[in-house]
Amino acid sequence: MSNAVATFAPAHFTAARRRESALGRRLLIGSALAVVGIFIAAPVILIFYLALQNGIGAYWHNLINNSATLHSIKLTLIVTPIAVVLNTFFGIAAAWLIARFRFKGRTLLTALIDLPFSISPVVVGLMLMLIFGRLGYLGPWLQKMDIHVVFALPGIIMATTFVTLPFVARELIPVMEALGNEEETAAISLGANAWQMFWRVTLPGIKWGLLYGLILCNARAMGEFGAVYVVSGRIENQTTTMPLQVQKLMEQGYDSDAFALASLLTLLALVTLGLKVWLERKTRRQLMTAAASGIVDSNSETQTTVTRNRELEIR
Amino acid sequence: MNRTLPGFRLTLSITLIYLGVLLVVPLAACLFKAAQLGPAAFWAAVWTSRARSAYFLTFSASFISAAITSLLGLLIAWVLVRYEWPLKRVVDSLVDLPLALPTAVAGLAYSALYVENGWFGRFLVPLGIHGTYSRLGIVLVLTFIGLPFAVRAVQPVLESMESDAEEAALLLGASRWQTFWRVILPTLKPALITGFALSFARAIGEYGSVVFVSSNKQGDTEIAPMLIVSKLEQNSYAEATAIALVLLVMSFGMLAFINVLERRSRRHYV
Numbered sequence: 001m002s003n004a005v006a007t008f009a010p011a012h013f014t015a016a017r018r019r020e021s022a023l024g025r026r027l028l029i030g031s032a033l034a035v036v037g038i039f040i041a042a043p044v045i046l047i048f049y050l051a052l053q054n055g056i057g058a059y060w061h062n063l064i065n066n067s068a069t070l071h072s073i074k075l076t077l078i079v080t081p082i083a084v085v086l087n088t089f090f091g092i093a094a095a096w097l098i099a100r101f102r103f104k105g106r107t108l109l110t111a112l113i114d115l116p117f118s119i120s121p122v123v124v125g126l127m128l129m130l131i132f133g134r135l136g137y138l139g140p141w142l143q144k145m146d147i148h149v150v151f152a153l154p155g156i157i158m159a160t161t162f163v164t165l166p167f168v169a170r171e172l173i174p175v176m177e178a179l180g181n182e183e184e185t186a187a188i189s190l191g192a193n194a195w196q197m198f199w200r201v202t203l204p205g206i207k208w209g210l211l212y213g214l215i216l217c218n219a220r221a222m223g224e225f226g227a228v229y230v231v232s233g234r235i236e237n238q239t240t241t242m243p244l245q246v247q248k249l250m251e252q253g254y255d256s257d258a259f260a261l262a263s264l265l266t267l268l269a270l271v272t273l274g275l276k277v278w279l280e281r282k283t284r285r286q287l288m289t290a291a292a293s294g295i296v297d298s299n300s301e302t303q304t305t306v307t308r309n310r311e312l313e314i315r
Numbered sequence: 316m317n318r319t320l321p322g323f324r325l326t327l328s329i330t331l332i333y334l335g336v337l338l339v340v341p342l343a344a345c346l347f348k349a350a351q352l353g354p355a356a357f358w359a360a361v362w363t364s365r366a367r368s369a370y371f372l373t374f375s376a377s378f379i380s381a382a383i384t385s386l387l388g389l390l391i392a393w394v395l396v397r398y399e400w401p402l403k404r405v406v407d408s409l410v411d412l413p414l415a416l417p418t419a420v421a422g423l424a425y426s427a428l429y430v431e432n433g434w435f436g437r438f439l440v441p442l443g444i445h446g447t448y449s450r451l452g453i454v455l456v457l458t459f460i461g462l463p464f465a466v467r468a469v470q471p472v473l474e475s476m477e478s479d480a481e482e483a484a485l486l487l488g489a490s491r492w493q494t495f496w497r498v499i500l501p502t503l504k505p506a507l508i509t510g511f512a513l514s515f516a517r518a519i520g521e522y523g524s525v526v527f528v529s530s531n532k533q534g535d536t537e538i539a540p541m542l543i544v545s546k547l548e549q550n551s552y553a554e555a556t557a558i559a560l561v562l563l564v565m566s567f568g569m570l571a572f573i574n575v576l577e578r579r580s581r582r583h584y585v
Contacts, residue, residue: 021491025398032394035387036406038435039459043424044412046434050427090333097326112334118566120520122540123559126547127341130348135552137344162337185319194321216414223417225523226540230547243419243523250423250527259427262420269415276415277408 044266051263054256062260069261071237072245078153079241080221083160087217088210091168096202098169099176100184110173116165124162125230128155132231151233156241159227164217171213172206178287179205208286212279219272223265345563348556360557365533366542370561373539376450377518380457381465384514385507387458388465395466396473410466413459422527425456429528450536452528460521461514468510472503505580509573516569519562 052059063069098110116124130136132149142149149155183205187197203210225243232239240248242265249258349357360366394400395407413421429436429446439446446452476499484494522540529536537545539562546555 024491028390029394029398029400032391033402033406035391036409039387039462040409040412042434043421043428043459044416046428047420047424090329093326093329094333096322097330100320101323103323103327109330109334112338115338118516118520118570120522120540120559120562120566122522122543123345123520123562124341126543126552126555126559127345129547130344130552130556131341133552135550158337162341165337181320188319188321197321219415223415223419225417225419226520229522230544243417246419246423247526258423262423265417265420269412269417269420272415273408273411276411 044270047259047262047266050256050259058256059260059263062257063264066249066254066257068236068240069245069249069257072240072242072261073264075153075156075240076222076242079156079160080218082157083164083221084214084217086161087164088168088214090165091170091172091213092210094169095172095176095206099173100181113166113169116162121159121163121224121226122230124227125159128158128162128227128231150231151235151239153239155231156228156239159231160221160224163224163227164221167217167220168210168213171209171216175206175209175283176202208279208283212276212283215272215275215279219268222268345556345559348553349560352553352557356553357557360554361561365537366539366558368534369537369539369542369558372450372453372537373519373562374565376453376457376538377515380454380461380518381511381515383454383458384461384465385511388462388510388514389469389503389507391462391466392469392473396470411463413461414463418460418521418523419527421459422456422524425452425459425524426527429455447528448530448536449528453525453536453538456524456528457518457521460524461518464513464517465507465510468513469503469506472506476502505576508576509580512569512573512576516566516573519566519569 094109094113098106129150131138132142132155133139134143134150136150149158183201184197187201192200223243224241225247228241229244232241232244234240234244234248236248242261246258246262246265249255249261352360391406391410395403426447427433429439429452431437431440433447435446444451446455480498481494484498485491489497520540522544525538526541529538529541531537531541539558543555543558543562546558
């Protein structure tokens with residue numbers, strides 16, 4: 001087709017078109033760069049600029065000499081791994097179930113897994129308050145038993161886990177579907193037991209996809225604000241996670257401390273992006289070799305499923 | 316059903332218990348609380364003038380930012396797919412930044428950019444444009460949050476688009492604009508709508524970034540999630556639940572809309 005166009009198109013027509021589009025192209029690229037610069041790059045650069053404007057010594061001082069800030073970092077480092085591990089176990093189980101079996105209610109289950117993405121974090125917090133809060137359904141009983149869920153660590157963990165629930169499962173389902181079950185079936189019929197099959201066949205196949213889901217889950221868990229805001233009570237030195245501490249510092253007027261802490265979170269986002277790009281390249285290559293060796297039926301189809309899924313990935 | 320592979324019962328029970336405890340029970344509690352209220356009290360909680368202006372602001376700010384996002388997303392996706400240029404790869408991965416950046420940090424940065432002595436604010440505030448502590452500030456930060464959805468919805472469709480129809484149109488004497496409007500845009504329509512709906516749905520529930528750029532004035536820059544938080548802080552759980560239910564219905568409606576669209580567009584193109 002393009003050859004036909006080249007043959008039939010008069011020379012002046014193509015030349016004019018090319019000139020016109022060269023100018024248009026520059027304009028379009030320029031405006032896209034401006035948009036990305038204004039909306040995405042500027043805020044990130046500003047965070048680092050404001051954090052570091054008084055020198056690296058002051059920056060370090062702002063991070064280290066504030067006990068509440070240190071505590072918030074510690075708390076986030078406790079909450080995040082728990083939420084990520086819980087959602088990883090769940091994600092592997094759910095993906096195995098949905099990608100390998102056909103059963104009644106499968107579509108509904110898939111929709112349920114996606115649900116946390118479309119619930120406002122604040123509403124997540126509210127729902128937990130309704131159950132575990134002082135005035136919640138279990139409130140009086142919890143008080144009697146002296147168990148603290150809300151305004152304490154368990155509540156923060158539950159809120160974070162809820163919000164990040166879909167990440168690993170959502171990432172693994174298309175990967176498992178793309179890889180197919182031939183190798184696993186072969187392993188079982190050759191006498192492997194379930195664990196051997198999982199460790200030797202399934203896990204090596206999904207490892208990059210799994211890592212991808214983990215990284216996104218981790219980034220979201222560390223940065224979660226709304227849900228944790230509601231259930232934590234924001235008690236300084238007790239239930240304030242990093243993002244909450246950023247806000248608290250701003251409220252108290254410690255702007256440079258706030259920006260120093262925010263720069264850590266921004267760094268986390270940048271590292272996440274870097275790893276994401278690296279892993280996307282890895283999974284793409286893995287799927288292509290799988291396709292070449294005939295494990296995957298149709299190369300293009302599986303690739304589009306995985307990429308498309310990723311492209312529509314919420315948050 | 317595949318009966319040779321192990322683990323059906325185990326994974327089914329794990330999935331059901333996990334989703335049940337973490338997801339279904341809290342959702343049920345929410346519905347139960349709202350049902351306890353009774354229709355009259357529910358209506359009274361949901362339809363105060365403060366709540367109405369919060370819904371209106373949530374809805375309109377989300378709508379406007381989703382519309383801006385669709386336009387900018389189309390521009391960025393177009394430039395990423397169609398042209399080769401330096402920094403293209405960097406820009407391509409930067410587009411995902413709003414997904415990875417904690418929303419509180421985004422709010423903080425946007426607020427600092429548009430205040431009177433901020434990088435953008437020092438030029439805009441003298442012109443009377445207040446990009447923070449204002450409704451405009453909310454739209455700006457929601458646009459940031461929604462941008463990746465719009466770009467990533469359009470990008471794969473642009474990539475897989477056949478150039479035949481486009482070249483034919485050009486050859487038959489259509490101008491670049493005519494080709495864009497009559498040939499390219501109709502093909503992109505479902506993807507554009509999906510991107511719009513995704514960023515709209517995301518914007519409706521957004522809280523973390525908005526608190527930083529809102530002036531926290533009732534009836535002016537108070538969005539629905541902020542109203543829920545404020546009701547909770549006053550211990551009026553029932554009222555907060557009623558408003559949350561309105562918000563839930565809004566975002567589930569959007570989700571259903573996206574699903575219908577996707578199913579329809581799949582039918583068209585397969």
